[in-house]
Each structure stands twice: as structure tokens, then as C-alpha cells.
Amino acid sequence: MASKIPQLQSKVNQASAVVSNRGASFYKLLLEQNKHYIQEPPTVEKCQTLAKQLFYTRLASIPLRYNSLRKELEYAKNIIKNRRDLNMENVGMAALFGLECFAWFCGGEIVGRGFTFTGYCV
Template sequence: MALTFRLAQLQSKASQASQLVSKHAPLYYKQLLEQNKHYIQDPPTVEICNLLSKQLFYTRLASIPGRCEAFHKEVDYMKHVWKNMNELKIEDAAIATLFGIECFAWYCAGEIVGRGFTFTGYYV
């Protein structure tokens, strides 16, 4: 009986949310387009879309040397820090440790998602 009540309650909330979205979505859509109309290409032809796609691709391609330079600066900084470990402040070490823990946590989350949200050894 409690499950039926909860299902009805959930359906009611979903219906309310659907009504709210259907009421406000067109207004939000129009407002969003109005605010960003300077980004819209008129007329929206296939040729213009192809041109924009190529511009995006080659702009990203042209940004690779700058990204490589920034990466090499980061590597040089890490080499400098590694050489001067005795000058390392506790704050920097704590930040590096937290970053490592965060990377490990994202790796674990990715593994769990990759297995279909199952934990090894637990079957429900």
C-alpha cells in the first residue's frame, strides 16, 4: 500500500514539474535566443554550417602549439619543484596531495560507471 502511495505521489510531482517546464520553456527559449542573437548566422544554410565547422576545427588546431607551450611550462615548474623539495611549503604539498586524491577518486568513479554502477563482489 505504501509503495502505491509513493508511486502516485511521484506521478503527481512529475506532472507538476512537466507543467512547470511546458509553461516556462518557450519563454526561456525565446529569451535565450534574444540574448544570443549576435551568435546566430542568418540564413542557416548548409554552406554556412560547414564553414563554421571548418573554422572551429582549424582554430582548435591552431591552438595546439599554445597548449603545448603551456604544458611544457607546467612540466618545467614541476621539475623545478622536484629539484628544490627542501623549499616546498606544507601548503603546496597539501594541495598536491589533495589533487592526487581527487584524481584517484575520479578514476574510481569512472571504473564504477564503466562496470555499470556495480561494486566488485556485490550483486543485487
């Protein structure tokens, strides 16, 4: 472990050099492209007001999202009730969706382990 510290320090120094060379221009470009989102004046009070607006807007959207969830569940219940009417295309799409969810889960597990390929997802 101690032998990896100098290697890690050199990588950190390289990354720091790249950020210091390109970081300021990227920051300026990012602000210029998104200046229509910037609130003037940039004060603490304005930030607190925006945070409260975001919180209460999301709080107000809960009933709409709940209704959407209820509609989706009703749709799923109807599909299960009428499963004899399903064709191969619908079953194939459902299987592909399940496979995609499993693949994203495995990818997340691999990324979470630091890109090591061990365990049950391989």
C-alpha cells in the same frame, strides 16, 4: 532477461511522455536564450564553413597549448629539483589534488559500470 523487457518498455514510455510534454517548451526556451549564437541563414554551406573555422582555429591553438604544457613541465621539474624547500601546505595541496583525481577516476569507473559498486574503487 526477458522478464525485464516489459519493465524497460514502461520506463521508456514514461520517459517519452515526459519528453513530449516538456520537450517542445524546453527546446523553444533554449533557442530563445541562445539566439545570439545562431547563424543566419541556417544552410549546409554555413555549417561547413563554421566547422572548418572551428577545426583550423583549434589547429592554430596547438602551439599555444604546447608552450603552456612546456611551462607547466618546467615548473614541475623545478619543484622536484627544489623539493627540500617545499612546505607542508604545498605537499598537502598536492596530496589533495591526487586524491581528487583518484576519486574522479573511481566515480567514472562506477558510472561506466552502470552505477554498480564492484571492483577495487570501493
